[in-house]
């Protein structure tokens with residue numbers, strides 16, 4: 001919160017000048033901008049959470065100015081869901097993860113844009129690179145958000161962390177044409193909460209002095225990671241507001257929320273000792289699709305799986321990653337999730353090898369059950385140089401690698417649609433599928449805006 005007090009320091013986010021604020025300044029004395037941040041701890045707080053605003057939608061608007069003043073939804077398919085929607089669409093009640101038909105009912109004039117993950121990955125990387133220029137302590141949470149620990153960077157940047165962050169936001173707007181929101185605090189949890197307080201183009205501060213009182217009357221659901229089920233369970237036991245958790249007996253919270261219980265009490269008291277851990281590597285790359293109609297037959301699901309394998313492979317190649325564990329994800333018509341995984345003899349980037357493993361997993365799950373969603377993911381990464389060598393028993397892989405490489409080049413030149421999406425590249429049956437090893441769900445493709 002930008003709590004004003006007579007002793008507040010004040011920073012203009014437009015002209016980046018700092019002022020002593022003797023009282024509540026409404027406009028910057030230097031440039032007249034109202035975009036001031038002011039806080040008694042402005043010079044001492046250094047833990048930030050940065051989150052791009054409506055990331056996919058903002059990129060699409062940037063690249064097509066005719067969309068600028070229109071409600072834009074990035075998402076797809078008849079039964080697909082909203083990946084990201086712009087702030088105009090949000091005023092109609094459209095939200096991320098909302099089924100598309102519902103979103104279009106709320107906002108029939110919305111322009112729907114198909115996601116272009118490759119493009120978003122490139123922009124995400126540019127943002128990440130700029131973050132790393134501020135501090136090596138960057139902990140990405142998804143393609144478009146990260147924690148940054150800016151303590152000790154004052155000398156390097158000749159600026160307080162707050163000023164460094166304001167410069168960053170301005171630079172991102174100027175160089176990448178997208179906007180970010182910043183939360184600044186002393187603890188991760190509060191920085192994340194703060195970045196969400198005044199989106200888009202936000203900059204909010206929660207300091208040590210007001211953390212507990214700020215949290216007091218906020219709903220428990222504000223705590224990152226608290227799902228509706230946990231919220232309902234806690235509410236039933238009388239814990240509706242974060243303030244209610246402050247004095248709660250730890251044993252009771254433990255019974256209600258397991259090992260998360262004591263943590264909740266700490267958070268309610270403004271205590272979150274977690275450090276920023278730099279460079280949480282990408283743990284998995286996956287692609288999934290919600291089917292237009294529920295499907296049960298292997299023959300119907302197989303070509304869809306192939307297309308997903310092609311997409312996943314493309315993303316692996318773009319990220320310069322090769323994976324060894326293949327995970328198939330299915331969701332039944334009645335919303336049960338199933339994941340099945342297998343480990344390959346060597347890492348791969350190739351759609352054909354991913355598909356060969358994926359189809360073995362799929363075949364075993366085609367037992368009459370109808371599915372509404374199918375996805376395929378890769379994890380257990382190594383460098384591409386270690387991938388797809390084959391060996392004396394496997395001479396097909398190097399050939400596949402050459403073929404896929406040639407096709408990728410054609411696609412890069414003529415577009416995805418130019419090349420047939422048949423099953424032409426698929427391998428014959430894989431000989432010795434290994435048993436499922438992991439039940440971990442692959443990383444979601446669409447971050448929340």
Ligand SMILES: [Mg+2]
Nearest residue numbers: 051052144449
């Ligand atoms: Mg975001």
